[in-house]
Amino acid sequence: MRLLLILIAGLxxxxxxxxxxxxxxxxxxCEPEWAALAEEIGGDLVNIKSATNARQNVHHIRAKPSxxxxxxxxxxxxxxxxxxxxxxxxxxxxxxxxxxxxPETIGWLMAADYVEKLDVMTEHVDRSxxxxxxxxxxxxxxxxxxxSIIADxxxxxxxxxxxxxxxxxxxxxxxxxxxxxSLMVTWEAGGRSLKxxxxxxxxxxxxxxxxxxxxxxxxxxxxxxxIPPTASHLETVLKNVQGQKVTAILVxxxxxxxxxxxxxxxSGIPVVHxxxxxxxxxxxxxxxGLFEETxxxxxxxx
Ligand SMILES: [Zn+2]
Numbered sequence: 001m002r003l004l005l006i007l008i009a010g011l012x013x014x015x016x017x018x019x020x021x022x023x024x025x026x027x028x029x030c031e032p033e034w035a036a037l038a039e040e041i042g043g044d045l046v047n048i049k050s051a052t053n054a055r056q057n058v059h060h061i062r063a064k065p066s067x068x069x070x071x072x073x074x075x076x077x078x079x080x081x082x083x084x085x086x087x088x089x090x091x092x093x094x095x096x097x098x099x100x101x102x103p104e105t106i107g108w109l110m111a112a113d114y115v116e117k118l119d120v121m122t123e124h125v126d127r128s129x130x131x132x133x134x135x136x137x138x139x140x141x142x143x144x145x146x147x148s149i150i151a152d153x154x155x156x157x158x159x160x161x162x163x164x165x166x167x168x169x170x171x172x173x174x175x176x177x178x179x180x181x182s183l184m185v186t187w188e189a190g191g192r193s194l195k196x197x198x199x200x201x202x203x204x205x206x207x208x209x210x211x212x213x214x215x216x217x218x219x220x221x222x223x224x225x226x227i228p229p230t231a232s233h234l235e236t237v238l239k240n241v242q243g244q245k246v247t248a249i250l251v252x253x254x255x256x257x258x259x260x261x262x263x264x265x266x267s268g269i270p271v272v273h274x275x276x277x278x279x280x281x282x283x284x285x286x287x288x289g290l291f292e293e294t295x296x297x298x299x300x301x302x
Contacts, residue, residue: 025162028070028101030079030089031058032278033141034111034150036287038078040176041154045165049074054279057254058084059226063091071096074107075161078154081110082117082138106160112138114153115146118207129224141277142209144184144291151176183288191295197247200237200263202229202255205276209294218246221259229259241267248298252276272297 025046029035035050042048049070052058058080061067071077071092079085093102101107117136140146155173159166195214199206202221210217219240223233241263249260249271260271274297275284284290 025075025158026073027076027078028074030077030085031141033147033287033290034078034080036278036290037147037151037154040287041151041169041172042158043168043172045162045168046158054275054277054284055253059087061085061088063088063095067092068096071101072098074098074101076107076109076157077101078109078111080112080138080140082112082135082140083133084112084138106157109153109157111146111150111153112136112140115140115143115149118211119204133225137204137207139205140208142206142294143212144180144187145212146208147287148177148180148184151180183291187291187295191298194295194298197298198244200241200246200249200260200269202249202251202260205252206250206274213295213298215298218244221249221263228256234259234263238263238266241269248272250274253280270300274298 024044025042027035027038027042027046027048028051029038029048030051032050032052032054035048038046038048051067051070052061067088074097077089077093077097079089098107099105112135117138117140119133120136121134151173155169158169162169191213196216198216198218199210200219200221201217204217204220204222204225206217209215219237221229221234221237223230246267246269249264249269251257251260251271251273253273253276257271257273263269264271273281274294275281275290278284278287278290280290281293283293283296
């Protein structure tokens, strides 16, 4: 018994020491979907801080002290990138990021850098166009094929940061990918009936999901990206949807639903409250739940 206590005490010292082999990798995830993926691949070997939750609009976050504190500890910064976090991440990195998490280092992982982006702007971009994302649409997480690509990239990075646990990360990755690929087959089969359906969105945050499922966006409630709906723009959208078969108006948990409700009242098109990310509703409590729930809601909640 005494020997056991000594052993436990000794282990405690090792765990508490940041330089020991037992220290966990601290991951600063900008969005809940990346925090969830980090948990899948990192398991017990990582500590995760999600900078935002599903009720927050990640375009507009304040670089508050709790985020600076989280950034100070980070060994890996894991975000969407492509300017999504341009209003706050650069401030956090500059004020609190260590040398190993600066842009272009191993500790800097911007998911959008690794997938084929939609809506890349080729012409001149200026402020009159609204809050456009010139490098392309950064909302890449709602295509499960992108999630699979990023899982590989993440496992590689964790291996570089924490070589001793290479085997564990590779095992977690293999288990995740096996399961994910079979889920994708199920989701694609379940989503087949959605192909060709037309929807209205609040913000162009659904492009990857809708492309994956073969659905079409016919209008945004925002007149320009990041600019709230105006009465005259909504009248234009109403004219546009009349005479077309539009199945849903998609709204994320952090978006104001007044404009969507107005359009729904005038047109009879239902408003669909989609979770958008992990935690966006009770059933979207994991990446798997997020996709299952999104497809279920797109199919009329059946
Ligand atoms: Zn956006």
